[in-house]
Amino acid sequence: MATSRPGDIFQPGDLLNNTYRVEAILGRGGTSEVYKARSEISGRVVALKALKSEFSMNDDYLALMTREEDMREVRHDAIVRYFDNQRMADGQVYLVMDYVDGPGLDQVMTSGPIPPDDVLRVAKCVAGGLVAAHERGIVHRDLSPDNIILRGGDPSDAVIIDFGIAKDTNPGAETIVGNEFAGKYAYAAPEQLSGGTDARSDLYSLGALLLAALRGAKPDMGRNPMEVVQKKAEPLDVSGIPEPMAGLIAKMSAPDPADRFQSARALLSALMTGQIADAPAGDDATVVTLPPKPAETGGGGRLWVPLVVVLALGGAGAGAWFSGLLDGVFTPSLPVAAPYTLVIDKPQDAAPSATGHVPSDTALAALAGLMGDQGGRADLELAQGEIAESWGDDIVALTDSISRLPEYRIDASGNTVRITGLTEDRALRDALESAALPGALTGTVQIELGPRLFPPDRIAPLLERFADCGALALVDPPLLGYGQTDTINIAGKLADVGARAQLRDAIAEMAGDRSISIDAELLNPALCQVETALPDAPSGGITTQFGFGDRPDINPTGRYFVGENPVIDIVLPAGVTDGFLWVSVLDVSGNVFHLLPNVNRPENDIAVLRDGVAGPVPVRVAYSVAEGDSPARLAFLVDDTTLGKSKILVLASDQDLFGGIRPTTESIASYTEALIAAQSSGAQVRSLDSAILTTAQK
Structure with missing residues (x-):
């Protein structure tokens, strides 16, 4: 357990929603913290995963927490039991789950390599848990040693945690974050780097973490994204690993998903038997056994008795036949699937797969054919359930219609389907999203537009x-x-x-x-003309403060209406104490007005302008009309002849820029030439700051 800190979300002793008393903090992540707590009502010890306050009102992170809550329907000893999300009165959100007492696999690895027998026990437990999750259409996507807890320290009681993936930008976590990928460099499958994920991605991660456990150190995947991409294209190094673990890990973590075990169930079978090769495609399918044929007889007498029995059944027997009461006797009875599910998944740049239930040999053959046409495979079971009579034909038609997408997924539960996909063809996306679902199917179609990763x-x-x-x-x-x-x-x-x-x-x-x-x-074209001539100089922190000539108000927007009198102060920060200041207005009409220096106010030495005053010092360059009692004090009213955006340009330099005083007014073209000439002669601009003054009709 970690030590409590003052900045933690909860403190030991806190009572949450009048139910859970916090006992200790278990760990901290980039987006959440996990606590041990006890129900004041039942006494049950639980773990609480709390979102940090800055994420508690963010829909994206709440969706990830909800995704974990959805795992409560998955019941398996190797998967942590989830309960529900709760929100406190102050908006803090936390997820309640079982407390699994034991070390993380990553903690055990700190003592060195784990014995192969213990690693094999962990593999069997985790594979069994993945079977339960995958058959619910849930892929973990972030399997790593820190997400496996050994309950009571027993490798035979390994538990998978953390089915919600948060976007952790903590460099220490070595986490890549993208639209469909969040996973650790060392354990993520190659296809996750480009956003592709399916059940086989979890098998890769499991293989990588088993290898890490056997070696006592994670696989070396480099220290930057380019190295990761290169190394992920290569098989993991299993040299020195004893069989059968070496062969199992090599097959689990093949760079190409098509070369891995194609399901967690196939992996579990291999772990239990030591047989590495995948079982034949039909092994996982339901085998339908037809009733034996009547024995051939040598004489007609032996056929008389069964014939008499059939005739004796009369109308009642015929009624039973047509009503289906005798289906279990004369035709095979399919097992009942509840829920009735089917997942068809085509990741980007990978072959598709179909896993789940189908109601007939015809539908099975059609889906297997569609998968085979794209180099994929079907792992389907014949079953009956609460589906429409046309369900098989509808699913085949749906799959055929979206198979043009480079990436797609169909999640079917009964007659309800959820279709997601990706394409760069806008017309195809629009056509698929606007088309009605085939037959009795209902649900949603959401096709994303654009490549998974856009360079x-x-x-x-x-x-x-x-x-x-x-x-x-x-x-x-x-x-x-x-x-x-x-x-x-x-x-x-x-x-x-x-x-x-x-x-x-x-x-x-x-x-x-x-x-x-x-x-x-x-900006208007006139202002843009001078942009190309401006020196490449940093900001000096010199700010422009706008005010009004007839009142002491500050004008933070710099926006003035016809008839108003702008007052402009240039504020020198404390650190700007020497050099020379140049302040000009680039007018919307294409003229430049030099506020400082000019023929009536030539002094622009910063030390003189400060007049011995330390700290921030305002230098007024545009006065109120009432103050404009001398030529040195420029004052103006906004009229309707030059409305739009003007730019206040403030330059600071160590020396004279232009070899003399510029005229009070000149064209932007001539000013641009002067800037270019000044820089060509070697004059250096120390800093460049600017502000926009906007004039408009009321």
Whole structure:
């Protein structure tokens, strides 16, 4: 157990919802903390997984907690028992689950390699738990030694925990986070790096963690994403591992999912028997045994008795036949499946698989054929259940219609289906989502648009094409590409009002449903002209403060209406004590007004402007009309001739920039030439700061 800290979500002794008394903290993660608690009502000891407060109102993280709560329907000794989520009056959310008393497999590994017999016991337990989860359509996606607890320290009583995957950005956790992937580098399956996940991904992770347990150290997967991608394409090194574990681990962790065991049940069978090869495809299917044929006879007399018996049944027997009462005698009776489930999963760049129940040999053959056409396989069982008479034909038609998608999944429970998928073909997506489900099927269709991972370099040509006011740039592009839920952030400046929408549409055409944020300052063409000539200098922390000439109010927006009198102060921070200050207004009309220095106010030495005053010092450069009683004090009213955005440009330098005082007013073109010439002559700009002044009609 960990030691309690003042900043923890809960403290020992806290009573939650008048039910659970916190006893200790068990562990901390990037998004949650786990506590040991006891019910004040029943006395039962439980574990509580609490979301940190900054995530408790976030729908994405609440969905992950709900996903864990959904696991309460899965009953297996190797899976931690979940109960429900609860929210406190202050909004804090926590999940109640069984308390499993014992060390994590990762803790046991700190003492060195674990004996092969004990590792085999762990493997059997975990594989059994995966069978129970996978048959409910639930994939763990984050199997690792820290998610396996040995109850009472017994390898034969291993328990899987943490079925909800949170986005942990803690570098120490070595967790990759994307739309459909959250897993640890060392244990994640190769297909998870590109967002693909199915039951076979858990088998890879189990193989990797078993190898880690046998060696006492996790597999080396490199220290950066590029190394991880390269190493994941290679088989794990099982040299020195005794058989049958070496062969089992090699098959579980094959880089290609098609080369692994194709189900947890097949793996469990191999673990129990030591037989590594997959069982024939039909071994897991229900075997239907037909009644034996009547024995051949040499004379007609022996056929007379059964014939008389049939005739004696008369109308009652015929009625029983047609009503189905004799189906169990004359035809095979299929087992009842409740719930009646079927999962058809086609990950990206992998073969599809169909697992679950079908009502007839015809449906079984049709689905197996569809899977085979795409290089996949079907692991299906004949069964009866609460489904429509047309269910088999409906499912086959549905599968055939969405098989054009590069990635799809059908989760069927009875007559209800949930279809998810991915495509870059917008027309195909729209057609599938708008089409009615076949026959008696009901449910939802949600097809994502765009590649699973969208590389940032595909956007670069668009940024160059639409850049009309200096360069546009991606903000913090991800190394491996944008996931489906990631936002593409773009920053820069634009001159064309319609360019922002056009750029967004062009990116969306390639990137699909991803969010796009274009934080581009919209400037008029005149302002954009000077952007290309501005020096590449950092901010000096010099700020612009706007006010009003007729009242002491601050104007934080810098927005003025016709008839108002802007007052402008340039605030020098405490650290700016020497050098020279240059303040200009780049007007919307294409003119530049030099506020400091100018022919009427030539002094721009920062030390002189400070006049011995330490700390932040305001320097007024635009005055109220009442103060404008001398040519050195510029004052102006907003009129309706130059409405729009003007830019306040503040430069600081160690020396004279322009070789003399610029005229009070000049064109942006001539000012741009002067800036270029100053930099060509070697003049250095120490810092560049700016602000926008906007004028408008009321």
